[in-house]
Amino acid sequence: xxxxxxxxxxxxxxxxxxxxLIDNFWVSVITEILIWSLxxxxxxxxFGYVGLLSFGQALYFGFGMYGVALGxxxxxxxxxxxxxxxxxxxxxxxxxxxxxxxxxxxxxxAIITVVFSLIFYFLAVSMKPLTxxxxxxNFTLPPVFRFxxxxxxxxxxxxxxxxxxxxxxxxxxxxxxxxxxxxxxGFLAIRDNNLRASLIGLNVYxxxxxxxxxxxxxxxVSGALFAFFGRYASATYMFYQVSGxxxxxxxVGGAGTMFGPLVGTxxxxxxxxIVSSHWEHHSLIVGLLAILSVIFAxxxxxxxxNGWMSxxxxxxxxxxxxxxxTLRAEP
Amino acid sequence: xxxxxxxxAMNGLIWxxxxxxxxxxxxxxxxxxxxxxxxxxxxxxxxxxxxWFSLSATxxxxxxxxxxxxxxxxxxxxxxxxxxQPIHSVAAxxxxxxxxxxxxLQETVRITFGATPRRILAPIGGTVPxxxxxxxxxxxxxxxxxxxxxxxFFLFLQHTRLGIWMRAVRHDRETAIAMGIPARRVYxxxxxxxxxxxxxxxxxxxxxxxxxxxxxxxxxxxxxxxxIIGGLxxxxxxxxxxxxxxxxxxxxxxxxxPTIARISSLVLMSAVLMLRPQGLFGGFTK
Numbered sequence: 001x002x003x004x005x006x007x008x009x010x011x012x013x014x015x016x017x018x019x020x021l022i023d024n025f026w027v028s029v030i031t032e033i034l035i036w037s038l039x040x041x042x043x044x045x046x047f048g049y050v051g052l053l054s055f056g057q058a059l060y061f062g063f064g065m066y067g068v069a070l071g072x073x074x075x076x077x078x079x080x081x082x083x084x085x086x087x088x089x090x091x092x093x094x095x096x097x098x099x100x101x102x103x104x105x106x107x108x109x110a111i112i113t114v115v116f117s118l119i120f121y122f123l124a125v126s127m128k129p130l131t132x133x134x135x136x137x138n139f140t141l142p143p144v145f146r147f148x149x150x151x152x153x154x155x156x157x158x159x160x161x162x163x164x165x166x167x168x169x170x171x172x173x174x175x176x177x178x179x180x181x182x183x184x185x186g187f188l189a190i191r192d193n194n195l196r197a198s199l200i201g202l203n204v205y206x207x208x209x210x211x212x213x214x215x216x217x218x219x220x221v222s223g224a225l226f227a228f229f230g231r232y233a234s235a236t237y238m239f240y241q242v243s244g245x246x247x248x249x250x251x252v253g254g255a256g257t258m259f260g261p262l263v264g265t266x267x268x269x270x271x272x273x274i275v276s277s278h279w280e281h282h283s284l285i286v287g288l289l290a291i292l293s294v295i296f297a298x299x300x301x302x303x304x305x306n307g308w309m310s311x312x313x314x315x316x317x318x319x320x321x322x323x324x325x326t327l328r329a330e331p
Numbered sequence: 332x333x334x335x336x337x338x339x340a341m342n343g344l345i346w347x348x349x350x351x352x353x354x355x356x357x358x359x360x361x362x363x364x365x366x367x368x369x370x371x372x373x374x375x376x377x378x379x380x381x382x383w384f385s386l387s388a389t390x391x392x393x394x395x396x397x398x399x400x401x402x403x404x405x406x407x408x409x410x411x412x413x414x415x416q417p418i419h420s421v422a423a424x425x426x427x428x429x430x431x432x433x434x435x436l437q438e439t440v441r442i443t444f445g446a447t448p449r450r451i452l453a454p455i456g457g458t459v460p461x462x463x464x465x466x467x468x469x470x471x472x473x474x475x476x477x478x479x480x481x482x483x484f485f486l487f488l489q490h491t492r493l494g495i496w497m498r499a500v501r502h503d504r505e506t507a508i509a510m511g512i513p514a515r516r517v518y519x520x521x522x523x524x525x526x527x528x529x530x531x532x533x534x535x536x537x538x539x540x541x542x543x544x545x546x547x548x549x550x551x552x553x554x555x556x557x558x559i560i561g562g563l564x565x566x567x568x569x570x571x572x573x574x575x576x577x578x579x580x581x582x583x584x585x586x587x588x589p590t591i592a593r594i595s596s597l598v599l600m601s602a603v604l605m606l607r608p609q610g611l612f613g614g615f616t617k
């Protein structure tokens with residue numbers, strides 16, 4: 001209980017005081033971690049809570065990105081409508097592909113999601129005038145809002161950090177509420193046994209579709225944020241390797257836990273930032289880490305931590321038990 | 332016009348035969364170990380690089396045909412023992428583990444071989460007139476080698492003890508163990524053979540494509556397509572699907588650009604997944 005309280009205090013205080021404590025470089029790294037962890041959370045929502053391993057979340061990330069970039073660059077939208085367009089594009093795409101994809105399960109689901117994302121990746125690469133292909137399109141950031149005639153935008157790294165933190169926290173909070181709602185319990189029932197779930201009257205297809213669109217929302221928001229963060233959109237972010245990285249972050253962090261994706265994403269991005277400035281072959285360390293973590297922590301880092309915590313919890317009552325009982329128990 | 336169609340269709344057919352070798356390796360690993368092998372494209376890439384190294388070390392291209400599958404087999408056996416066995420064929424974990432493996436293989440090649448793509452000159456130069464087109468002899472030779480290797484693999488699966496063991500373990504692991512088949516050793520050998528097939532495909536394809544540390548990235552989705560369209564675990568189906576897909580892409584490329592060709596085969600694959608998830612050629616033979 002105290003641990004939960006300490007955790008809550010930590011979450012309320014520390015992330016909000018970060019820009020005061022460290023320099024701009026690390027603020028921007030943490031901003032990036034937050035954005036990508038939301039992307040990993042969309043993989044986690046599907047795999048960790050509904051049991052569907054999607055290998056194509058990059059598609060919805062890409063739609064979020066392009067919704068923002070095209071909205072600003074081609075349609076001349078201001079900040080919020082462009083943000084909305086990105087999210088709507090991602091959710092619409094998730095709905096359309098979900099109608100087909102969630103009929104399938106396990107291997108077939110993994111493959112069809114990657115196939116859908118590849119189709120749109122190749123389309124985006126070939127429609128160069130619209131999407132800019134691999135080079136992508138750049139745009140200038142519109143201000144988030146005007147206050148007293150002064151424009152406040154994401155060009156200020158501290159404000160950008162707070163904006164991203166607020167959006168990502170909101171999304172994690174929504175996901176938390178979703179998982180703990182009756183709908184979320186339905187998700188868990190499907191994950192554990194979809195036949196039983198359908199026998200107690202749950203509409204497995206509809207629930208999976210809802211989860212798929214919600215995951216599309218999370219991926220779309222992260223894609224839109226990343227477009228704002230990088231001020232550009234590119235087809236390379238729709239390739240299957242981007243989806244694959246999110247799967248790795250999620251599983252290494254701990255699938256089926258709320259903060260597992262955040263831990264996994266933070267681990268890999270921090271290593272990349274620290275090692276890549278000293279040694280160009282940092283992928284070797286990332287690869288080794290991925291392999292070691294599935295061998296020694298198959299339930300992820302957060303899963304491992306939870307295992308330790310519950311074992312500690314079990315041990316305490318044994319110590320408190322009367323000594324006579326323990327004496328008798330030993331032969 | 333007719334010449335281009337023929338040329339691209341022939342290229343597609345021959346590339347399909349080489350892809351069939353690689354996809355067969357993927358299918359064998361998937362069918363027996365239940366591993367979704369993200370690193371399989373890199374196994375192919377390692378084959379092309381081994382061909383390049385053995386050519387530059389000895390000056391003889393043909394040694395690569397021996398070296399690539401042998402080293403591939405050893406690497407595969409070692410990887411199975413160190414990485415794949417501890418995760419007990421949990422498919423979700425296998426994706427992460429083989430993703431890590433893929434990064435390690437690519438980065439190791441980048442360190443040793445370098446980041447610049449290179450080309451290997453075809454060891455058999457010249458062209459031969461074929462249906463009115465001048466066709467490269469090496470491509471025809473590569474096709475023949477691929478067909479021979481495929482035939483050898485199926486003979487091996489049908490008539491050798493290891494091949495029979497492999498089929499037995501895939502069919503029913505518990506019974507196979509009860510009958511005294513050393514399943515663990517079969518797993519090690521199978522992963523080795525899967526790697527060897529991809530590496531051999533790489534060595535054969537090396538003079539046709541470029542040798543590059545990212546060479547496996549494009550090959551991987553294609554192999555998965557072949558395995559799915561052919562039907563999971565259906566080995567002859569995998570071969571047929573690889574050849575068919577590549578041939579179709581070659582045909583479409585003669586009227587549209589390669590990206591459109593790739594998109595149409597992906598759409599075809601979605602249709603197969605939705606309508607016939609057991610594959611075009613019959614059922615799940617697991």
